[in-house]
Each structure stands twice: as C-alpha cells, then as structure tokens.
Amino acid sequence: xxxxxxxxxxxxxxAIAMVIGLRARGGRRMNSLEEWGVAGRSMGPVTLYLLIAAxxxxxxxxxxxxxxxxxxxxxxFYVAVYLAYLALVAWYFGPKVWQFGEQFGHVTQxxxxxxxxxxxxxxxLAALVMSIGSIAYAVLQTVGSAYILFVMSGGMIxxxxxxxxxxxxxxxxxxxxxxRAIGRTNAFQGVLMLIxxxxxxxxxxxxxxxxxxxxxxxxxxxxxxxxxxxxxxxGGDMTFSFWTTSIIVSxxxxxxxxxxxxxxxxxxxxxxxxxxxxxTYYVVILPMVVVGFIGIFSLxxxxxxxxxxxxxxxxxxxxxxxxxxxxxxxxxxxxSSEPFIHSVALSWSRDVLQPLLGLSDALTGRLARWMIVPxxxxxxxxxxxxxxxxxxxxxxxxxxxxxxxxxxxxxxFFWPRASRLGVMxxxxxxxxxxxxxxxxxxxxxGVHAGFWGLMLNxxxxxxxxxxxxxxxxxxxxxxxxxAAPRGLTRLGSGGKTVAADTAAHGG
Amino acid sequence: xxRLVVLPTSRTGWALTIAFVAVVxxxxxxxxxxxxxAVLFLGLPLLVVWSYVLIFACFAVMLIANRVIEWQEGxxx
Numbered sequence: 001x002x003x004x005x006x007x008x009x010x011x012x013x014x015a016i017a018m019v020i021g022l023r024a025r026g027g028r029r030m031n032s033l034e035e036w037g038v039a040g041r042s043m044g045p046v047t048l049y050l051l052i053a054a055x056x057x058x059x060x061x062x063x064x065x066x067x068x069x070x071x072x073x074x075x076x077f078y079v080a081v082y083l084a085y086l087a088l089v090a091w092y093f094g095p096k097v098w099q100f101g102e103q104f105g106h107v108t109q110x111x112x113x114x115x116x117x118x119x120x121x122x123x124x125l126a127a128l129v130m131s132i133g134s135i136a137y138a139v140l141q142t143v144g145s146a147y148i149l150f151v152m153s154g155g156m157i158x159x160x161x162x163x164x165x166x167x168x169x170x171x172x173x174x175x176x177x178x179x180r181a182i183g184r185t186n187a188f189q190g191v192l193m194l195i196x197x198x199x200x201x202x203x204x205x206x207x208x209x210x211x212x213x214x215x216x217x218x219x220x221x222x223x224x225x226x227x228x229x230x231x232x233x234x235g236g237d238m239t240f241s242f243w244t245t246s247i248i249v250s251x252x253x254x255x256x257x258x259x260x261x262x263x264x265x266x267x268x269x270x271x272x273x274x275x276x277x278x279x280t281y282y283v284v285i286l287p288m289v290v291v292g293f294i295g296i297f298s299l300x301x302x303x304x305x306x307x308x309x310x311x312x313x314x315x316x317x318x319x320x321x322x323x324x325x326x327x328x329x330x331x332x333x334x335x336s337s338e339p340f341i342h343s344v345a346l347s348w349s350r351d352v353l354q355p356l357l358g359l360s361d362a363l364t365g366r367l368a369r370w371m372i373v374p375x376x377x378x379x380x381x382x383x384x385x386x387x388x389x390x391x392x393x394x395x396x397x398x399x400x401x402x403x404x405x406x407x408x409x410x411x412x413f414f415w416p417r418a419s420r421l422g423v424m425x426x427x428x429x430x431x432x433x434x435x436x437x438x439x440x441x442x443x444x445x446g447v448h449a450g451f452w453g454l455m456l457n458x459x460x461x462x463x464x465x466x467x468x469x470x471x472x473x474x475x476x477x478x479x480x481x482x483a484a485p486r487g488l489t490r491l492g493s494g495g496k497t498v499a500a501d502t503a504a505h506g507g
Numbered sequence: 508x509x510r511l512v513v514l515p516t517s518r519t520g521w522a523l524t525i526a527f528v529a530v531v532x533x534x535x536x537x538x539x540x541x542x543x544x545a546v547l548f549l550g551l552p553l554l555v556v557w558s559y560v561l562i563f564a565c566f567a568v569m570l571i572a573n574r575v576i577e578w579q580e581g582x583x584x
Binding site: 077080081087213215219222226241277413417497498 | 535565568
C-alpha cells in the first residue's frame, strides 16, 4: 500500500485516544486503589455501557469473526449470542458485586473471593491463575494492534516496533488516569468501532452486490455454498454441542476486568441500566461478518482467514475507509487489552503482594500504578513480539480456568454453605480436567473442555464443602444480606424463606 | 445451612427468572436445532435472524425486569 492516508488516519486515532486518556484524570490524585482502580465508583450509565461494550468487542470482531464467517459461516453468531447473555449476567450479578465493593471496600474480584472465604491464599491463587488468561488475552490484542500498524504503514512499522509503540501509549494514559482513562477511551473507541463497522460493511456490500440489501449476498451464498448458512458450518466442526457448551462456558467466565468495570459504576441501578442496553451494541458484529461472507466469493484463496476484511478493504475500498478500518480495528484491540492489563496490575498488587508483604493501602495504590510498567515491558511485550504458537492454547486454558472459578461465585451469590476448601478442591479438579481436555484430548465428543471441567468441578465443590467448615457466620451474613435481601429458601421445605442473619447462624 | 439456597421469593421473581432462563435456553441446543435451516428470512439466514431475536429478547427481558424492580422499590419505600 503506497498511500500515506491509512497510516495517518490510524495514528490520528492513537493521538486522540492519548489526549482523551490523559485528560480523563481531571486533576484527581491517582495514588489510591479506589481512584486508580475503580475510578472512585463514579461512572454513569452511558460511559459504563460503552466501557463494557467496547471492552467485550475486541480485535476478534474486526478480524477473527469475519474470518470465522469466511471459513465456517453463520456458526460465528454464537459470539453475538453469548455476548448478549453476558449482559444478562451483568444485570443480575453486577449490582450485587457493586454493593460488595461499595460496602466492603473490594476493588478486585480476588479481594471479594478472599473476603468471602476469609482466605488471602485463595484470593492470591485466584488472582494469579486468572491472570494467565488475562495476560494471554492482552498479548493477543497487542499482537493484533501491532499487526494493524504493520499493515497500515505498508510494512514501515514492523511488529517489534508496533508492540512497544501501542503499549507505550496505553501505559502513559493508564498510569496517569487509571480506570477513568479506560472508561473515557473505551467510550470513544466504542463509538468509533460502531461507525467504522457499519461504514466498512455497507460499503463492501454495495461494492459486492450493487445495493445495500443483505438479501442478494445471502441468496447467492444459499445457491452456491448452502453449508455456510447452518451448523456445523463449512468446516463441519461447529456442532450443536460445541455451540451450546461454548455459550455456557463463556457466560460463566467471570473475567476479573468485568468485575472491576461493575465496581466502577456510580450505583447498582447504573449497572442495570447499562446492562439492559448492552445487547443493542452487538449489532456491530453483523456488518463485519458480512465482509467475511463477501470474501468467500471475492477472495476464495486466502491463506489466513482472519485477514479477510483487511485484504478486502485494501483491494476494494477507498483509502480513507481503509484508514478508518485500521483505526477501528486498533480501537477494538486497545479497548480490550487496556482493561486486562489494568486488572492484572491491580490484582497482583492488591491480592498477591499486599498480603504477602504486609503493605499499606497507600503503598499498594502507588505500586498498582507502577506495576503496569514491568507487566508490559517484561511480560506482555516480549510475548507479543515472540508470538508463541501456543498463545491461543494458553488463552483457551486461561478462559477454561476462568470458568472453573464458578464455585467461588456460587458460594458468594447462591449457597452460604460453600467452604474455602470446597472451592479450592473444585477449582483444582476442574482446572486439571480443562487443561487435559484442551491439550491432550481437545474437546472430547465436541464438548468444550471448560464444560467438562465444570462437570467434575461442581460435584467436588459441593461434596468437599459439605464435609468441611464454612466461613464465619458474620461473613456469611454480611454477604447474603446483599446476595439475598429477601431471604434464602430452604430446599425441601415448600419454599420456606429464612433471613440472611438466621441462615448464617445455622438456621 | 447446607440446604439453604438463594431462590426467587415471589411470583414476580419466579416469572422474571423463568423469562431469563427461557431466553438462554432459546439460544442453545435443542432449540437452536429448530432454526438450523438453510433458508433466508428478510434476506438473512434464519440462524442470524434468530441470533438477533435473542439479542433483542435479552434487551426486552431486562427492560421489563428494571420496571419491576423500580416498582418494587417504590412499594418498599
């Protein structure tokens, strides 16, 4: 590509994101965990809506999802379905997590786990293992960012240079403004992505069919490649069981940045309002996926399916739209990597180093800010530049593990009898199964490895909880006053309810 | 304490829970098998249309649930 416009537009986006991120601080002191970590619990419904939406729409939407459409067909829409279901999860759990944070001072997911089970060790374990998936996710997004810069610059910015460039920009505004920077930049990135996705999708559709209706494209697809319109898809590997279990596993992967986002809201009601509107954002997926379908006819011999949109844009779209696509894809990858980097730095400081070294809250607040520097320089950047082939595998195992933490949340929201040892035993059992069924025998019978893990995890969790001591009644009482404000139900008693304080004392 | 769990405590609570579960069930097997047909509806594949029906059903269910909660909170006050 010889035109300078795509790179200029992409770099203009980076500059705007930098300015927004730096200005987000607004003169506040950022040395406390409350301020740098959860933006002083101040975010309104619109910012929170765009924060969660942009955070969940990653480079995958601009590259991976069209690639799936190109290679497999409509099976890719499982992503849209599970993202909508994540909004249901946010609607139910988000307000309770916010209340926990507001009343008990939690700023991370692991600190809530440590508090509920009165076990800093369990909190640290959760923080460390959750960070495997989080780091892998941030690395993948960084690789995507550097690849975009490489393409938009016509090869002038190699990946080894693009990685520190992108991470450096994020580091500066993340250090300065913390969660407020993520909120403001994600709001900007969310709007940009929506506009770019529809502009690119509609232009490509018009280019391919001569109109703006989806019908002619899919009529041709139906006539020539009907296998793309149903499961198991053109690749034959997206079976009903994999569709179903992937959605279930993804729904119950309570990733740490999402908790931090919920805890950044100004009120419980704010979360409910944002979550309600969240599914509407996922119309962003449709136009990008349509470009993937167009690629089936216009780019039949692509070596890498996930480059279908970029290849199509460079061959058929005007340079300004190519530049906007670069900016939109970079926005998608940056908006998804920032929350994960922030969350890992926050959790390592708050949930691992603070209890280990006995640090004060003030020192931990400062440490969390500085933690992003070694995290980016020593972990994320080298991994992103090396691009290890097993990275996707690490991510899959990491996400599989995220699902295995489900017992900790069952004990937090639904079952007061859950014990620390029960949660630990369930997590370990589920994790081992997930690792085995991801690496040694991938997804047996077409069922997601994380789902297999849960099938062992949950019975182990219940059994071990029943034979070990629960947490202190005072702790159970304060958690379930929030989780069950109208009382708990005694199973087998015809729906008889018991107040949280009675339940906590064995009632 | 071992038999105590958090469940809805009112008919309205149960109705909302059933609505949430119904929306989720509508997106997985066996329901998804019913819409897994190579036919177009409004120019889009049936599975795509169904995915967006589910997305807007999630929106609608939460919208109704918000109204119910606000009404209940008003009543509690």
